[in-house]
Amino acid sequence: MMERLAGLFSETLGRPMPPLAEKTAFADLPGWDSVAHLALLLAVERAFGVAFASAEMVSMRTVGEMAAVLRGKGVAP
Amino acid sequence: MKSVRLALFADSAPQLLERALLRELAGRGMAAEVRSWAFASPLAVQGELAAFAPDLVLLWACAEAERFPDVRPVLALPYRFLVCNMVARDDGTCGNLAVVEPSTMRARIAAWNAALIDLARAEPRLGVVDLDWIQARLGRAQTFDPRLWEAASVALAPAGTQALAARIADRLCAEQGRLRKVLVTDLDNTLWSGIVSEIGPEAIQPGAPGRRAYRAWLKALAARGVFLAVASRNDREVALAAFRHPEMDMAAEDFAAFEADWGPKSAMLRRIAAQLHVAEDSLVFLDDRPENRAEVRAALPGVCVPELPEDPALWPEALAALNLFEAVQITAEDRGRSEGSRAERRRMEVAAALSPEEYLASLEQVLTPEPLGPANLARAAQLTQRCNQFNMRGTRHTEASLAGRTGWVYRLRDRFGDLGAVSAVVLEGDFIETWVLSCRALNRGVERLVLDHLRSLGPVRGQYVPTERNGRCREVYRENGIPEIPPEEVSR
Numbered sequence: 289m290m291e292r293l294a295g296l297f298s299e300t301l302g303r304p305m306p307p308l309a310e311k312t313a314f315a316d317l318p319g320w321d322s323v324a325h326l327a328l329l330l331a332v333e334r335a336f337g338v339a340f341a342s343a344e345m346v347s348m349r350t351v352g353e354m355a356a357v358l359r360g361k362g363v364a365p
Numbered sequence: 366m367k368s369v370r371l372a373l374f375a376d377s378a379p380q381l382l383e384r385a386l387l388r389e390l391a392g393r394g395m396a397a398e399v400r401s402w403a404f405a406s407p408l409a410v411q412g413e414l415a416a417f418a419p420d421l422v423l424l425w426a427c428a429e430a431e432r433f434p435d436v437r438p439v440l441a442l443p444y445r446f447l448v449c450n451m452v453a454r455d456d457g458t459c460g461n462l463a464v465v466e467p468s469t470m471r472a473r474i475a476a477w478n479a480a481l482i483d484l485a486r487a488e489p490r491l492g493v494v495d496l497d498w499i500q501a502r503l504g505r506a507q508t509f510d511p512r513l514w515e516a517a518s519v520a521l522a523p524a525g526t527q528a529l530a531a532r533i534a535d536r537l538c539a540e541q542g543r544l545r546k547v548l549v550t551d552l553d554n555t556l557w558s559g560i561v562s563e564i565g566p567e568a569i570q571p572g573a574p575g576r577r578a579y580r581a582w583l584k585a586l587a588a589r590g591v592f593l594a595v596a597s598r599n600d601r602e603v604a605l606a607a608f609r610h611p612e613m614d615m616a617a618e619d620f621a622a623f624e625a626d627w628g629p630k631s632a633m634l635r636r637i638a639a640q641l642h643v644a645e646d647s648l649v650f651l652d653d654r655p656e657n658r659a660e661v662r663a664a665l666p667g668v669c670v671p672e673l674p675e676d677p678a679l680w681p682e683a684l685a686a687l688n689l690f691e692a693v694q695i696t697a698e699d700r701g702r703s704e705g706s707r708a709e710r711r712r713m714e715v716a717a718a719l720s721p722e723e724y725l726a727s728l729e730q731v732l733t734p735e736p737l738g739p740a741n742l743a744r745a746a747q748l749t750q751r752c753n754q755f756n757m758r759g760t761r762h763t764e765a766s767l768a769g770r771t772g773w774v775y776r777l778r779d780r781f782g783d784l785g786a787v788s789a790v791v792l793e794g795d796f797i798e799t800w801v802l803s804c805r806a807l808n809r810g811v812e813r814l815v816l817d818h819l820r821s822l823g824p825v826r827g828q829y830v831p832t833e834r835n836g837r838c839r840e841v842y843r844e845n846g847i848p849e850i851p852p853e854e855v856s857r
Contacts, residue, residue: 323380326517342512 289355289365292335300324300331310352336363368396369537372407372419372444376430377520379403385530393534395541407439414442421540423533425449425496426477427520429509431470433477440488447492447536448485449529450478452500452508492536492693496521499528502686535691545669545690546643548586549634551652552597552604552625556580557613558677562599566606571613575677580615582681587619591690592641594622596633596650601625618711630657631664649689653677708782725810728779732814737772737791745774745789752801755812757841759832760791760799767791772799775815777806788815796850797827807837816845826850 290308298305301319306312314320314328329345332338332354338361340348348354359365371386373379379401390397400417407414407422414422422444426434428451436448455463455471463471478497485491500508508525521529538544553560558573571577587593595617597604604625608617617623622640624633630652638645646667652658658670674683716724735741742764749762772791777784787806791799797819802811819825827842828850829835842849 321380322517323378323384326381326513326519327523330523340512342515345512345516 289358289363290351293332293351293354296331296335297328300328308351310350310355312351313349314351315349332358336361338363368398369421369541370417370419371397371399371537372414372417372422373399373401373425374405374407374423375401375425375427375520376404376432376434377425377427377514378518379425381519381523381526382425382521382530385526386533389527389530389534390537393538395534395537397537406434407442407444411442414444419444421445421447421537423447423449423494426451428452428454428470428474429514429520433473436481436484436491440484440491445490445492447494447533448481449494449496450481452497452505494529494532494536496525496529496532499525499532503528532688535688536693539691539693544647544692545591545649546647547592547594547621547637547641547649548583548690549594549596549637549648549650550583551630551654551657552595552599552607554653555651555677556595556615557607557610561607562603566603566610569607569610571610573677575680577614578681579677582684584615584619586690589690589692592621592643593619594637594641595620595624596630596637596652597625598627598630599625618714629660629664631661634661634665634668651684711781712779721808728781728809730777730779730809730811730814732811732818733776733778734773734818735776735786737767737770737774737789741774741786742767744786745772748774748786748789748801748803749799752803753832753834755800755802755807755838756832756835757797757800757838758828758830759835760801762791762799773815773818775811775818777809777811787811790815790819792819792825795823795825797825800827802838812838812841813845816841816847820847824848828852828854 294305294308297308297317301317301324303319305317314325329340333340336358338358340357344357348357355365369390373383373386375382383399383401386399387397400419402410402413407424422442424436424439424446426432426449440446451474453471454474455469459466459469463469464475466472467476481493485493503524508522509520510522513519513522550556553562556571556579557576558570559568561569571580583593595604601623604623605617607613608615622637624636626633630650634645634648634650638648644667645665649669649671650658650661651671651673652661653673658672661668662670669689671684671687671689673680712728715727719727737745746762746764746767749756749760770791771793772789774786775788775790777787784806787803788811789799789801790797800815802815816825825847826849827847829839829842830852831839
């Protein structure tokens, strides 16, 4: 899952990503801002075929939090 | 190229639209600078706005914010404005009554949009972007994502944002004179179903699915001032014969240019552009055959060549979605353009087929006199300034010199159309001080109709004063039995 996320992030943000860790905060990703965050969430939704709830959209701050939400929606780790 | 400066005012998060706009404009080779103000009125940031010096101010009040701002006070600022209308929205609290009951969201949106239209009609500096139509076309689910609205005040989902940016860019391009002026259409399996050179003009199917709607779209384009043209690989005579099919609801004369031969389509398009005095990049080319589209795209990269769905029934919707013919304004001249040229072509055809007497009789001309007055003074003055060949005494008038004078303006129409005001007369008692007749109305016996009208009111006297170019009206009074004053007797 982490590799797929890294690929999606670099595609959406338009630049290569450093290695992602569970504790990596979205705000620390290169090229990140609040609008990019939304684009990123929508790209992850499309790629994994899931839908985030609005509360999840605002609560996820780190890669690990996102991975946990995805696992909760049945995405394989 | 000069960069376009856009100020964007939104009562939702504007960043997605700002980015989409920059991308869309860059894709069209337009340099742009966009500055956004969220949740602010232009009136509140006048200093910042003046410093930015925008070419255009974009106002986007979204239906979700439920603010319904008054646009009128903003117009006091000295900019040009583009305002998005609001998308239809209903909260389902009172069912169908929402359309009628004035307090509902649905009714308030409709009223705000109606007021915006009134404002745009009255104020030339204000244009409207039809965001509501974007939602109607894409569907509510594609344009509104409630999660994005709740999480980040984003009022327009990505697909809708993209469409809105394209629509705004269309308008900006049109304002910069990047307009499409001519629609060039193929004939076989495009304007009708079938290949006329193989099956004959009687066997084509103008009523096959989609064809009638396609032609209706062409006619609507012509009515608003877009030139229509034909580029067809056919023998010209065979192509023309197909227009005589009983189910055919367009005439060859509906097309301002008609190219039919066996050469490449790109060569036909070049000739059409030259003939209509337009640049190649103002042409749109529609053809059912992908190889023809590819040939034109390769040879003339400036020409717009849309892909078309396989099924012609789907064409009108697909073409409408492309917004190919953005217009900044539509003038009376635009509306009259195709009508005037078409009527004139029909007159010429009829004239060629008949003797001059038969032609005149067939025109069913009606000449309507109007007393000279404030409503027609400008046109009467213009007629005296423009008419040289038929200007009985070489007189020229201005609105001021015509004010308070007695006289007549004559409007002409015939079975092909309205020619407008074609003649003006100024009277001094029974003396015809001025008489002019437009070139468009020469050789149609209008002279006699004017004199018959004047005579019906009482005896008149005329005078011919030769000028360099008015030789053709030398004999008109004599031929019609009007008493003449010798040229030297009345000073000009």
